Amino acid sequence: MRTTGTAAGTAVITFTESELAAYVTHAPTRRWLEGPGLPGVGGLLTFDALRTDGLRTVGDSTGDPEGRLAADLREQLVIGGLAGLEGPETESVLLDGATGEVTTTYFFHDRPDLMDRRPLAPSLETLVRFATAADELAALRGQFAAYAGRYGPEAVAEASAQLLALYEAGADGEVPPFWRLAAVIRPLALIAGPGTRSGLALDLPPRLLDDEFGARAVVRFEDVDFPSALTHEPTRRFLREVGLPEECVWFSLDTDPPLPTLAEHRADDPHAELPASADHLIRLGHLLEDTSLVVDGTTGAVLSWSEPDAGLRPLNADVSTLAFTLWLIHRAKTLDADHDLTAAYDQLAAAMTRTLAALDPLACDPIPSTPGDDGWRYWPGVFEDEAGGGLYA
Structure with a gap:
């Protein structure tokens, strides 16, 4: 195996004819692997494991001592994986050395009989x-x-x-x-x-939420609805002029004025364990599982407050990216009806997280950033929860 390039992640991976002899009989595939070859790492795919593991079959990778692996999987070559947002591969990419077809599979080392393949590309060139x-x-x-x-x-x-x-x-x-x-x-x-007019992370197109949810389903606030703790003017202006949808799958907006601080919201529970900043966190609504959605009145940051574990975690950069997230969820559900996106639910969840991260990296970044933050992020978590059914149309 050879690599050419200036950096491991960008180097092209190629093989010699002798290295391919025992594995690849499909002539166009052999020619492609001899050159131009495969990129090491891309945005969606990674073939970098070939550098360390070389060509290996699924049978070699699983061992399969009890012979439970399906025959059509045994001789497939493991050449890479679908890249997760943070880099590690998730689903493995397989190559059929006899036909050149490229598919994917999840490895279940304890239950190889459950492994199956999904189509990815008819050839390496197409891939x-x-x-x-x-x-x-x-x-x-x-x-x-x-x-x-x-x-x-x-x-x-x-x-x-x-x-x-x-x-x-x-x-x-x-x-x-x-x-x-x-x-x-x-x-x-x-x-x-990027936000240039709004003073927030994003400048949303005019009437984006109205067109997506319907004008009657979008709630806009007045100054009298805001507590004195909400001093972040771009957030106040966004809530007045753009607003937020009243309902969207995992989110419900508080519509009873005035908006309370988190301390006021839990004032009736003297035993409630609240963050030190509770007087400056304004409750906009609630998420699933006894979780409040709050905005920092000083900075405009949007966070989630989980009552069961008293955890304060980043949710979105601000209300503009919160609105984008809710629009994204609603749009995906609409598109699912036309394109059957949920047929590959795990891949849909990954695509949703990747798209959200493109405009709001904070929403998907697991690096702890608040006291008690364990790195779990709400939106990627609920996207992946197929049992919850939220992304189904």
Whole structure:
């Protein structure tokens, strides 16, 4: 195996003919692996394990001493994985050395009989082309460079249509769920640009929430609704002029004025264990599992307060990214009805987290940042909770 490039993460991985002889008989696949090869790490895929493990079969990786692994899986080659947001691979990427087909699987070392494959690409060439397109969209470069500085529903629709057309052409119209999600969900991050007018993290398009939820379902506040502790003017202005949806899956807004501080909300419980900043945390509403959604009246940061474990954790950077998160959830549910996105629920959850992180990294960053913060993040957590059913249309 050879690598070329200046850094391990960007180096291209190739193999010699003798290294491939025992594993790959498909001629186009052999030629691709001999050169141009595979990138080490991309935004969605990583092949970096090939550097340390080389080519190995699923059978070699599991051992399968009791012979429970399905025959069609045993000789598949493990060449990489789908990259998680923080880097480690999640689902493994497999290559059929006889046909060149690329699929994915989850490894269940204790129950190899439960392992199955899902389609990813008809060939390595197509796989690399699909992954490159997704990475270029995320970075707004290459074939998606024209979208730099463009935001709003039109940019979202055009970028999604362009990426989906590329995938349909490369897969003869049968786009695997992983790439359909990349084409439908990832462009949603183009809906809002950096906050220059609002003084918040994002400038949302006018009437974005009204158009998505319906004008009657969006609540706007007046100054008399705000406690004196809410001194962060961009937050006050956003709640007055833009507002928030009254309900959205895992969120319900408090609509009874005035908005209370967390201390006022729990004033009837003398034994309530509250954070030291409770007098400056304004309760906007509640999430699931006895969890309050609060905004820091001084900084505008949005946090979650879990009553069962008395945990104060970052939720969103501010109310603009909170609004984007709620819009993203509602939009995904609408798109699911047209594209059957929940057919690959785990991949949908990962795409949602990746898209949220593009505009609000704090919402998905597990690094503890508040007293008692254990690193668990609410939105990625509920996205992944398929049993809760929240992302199903």
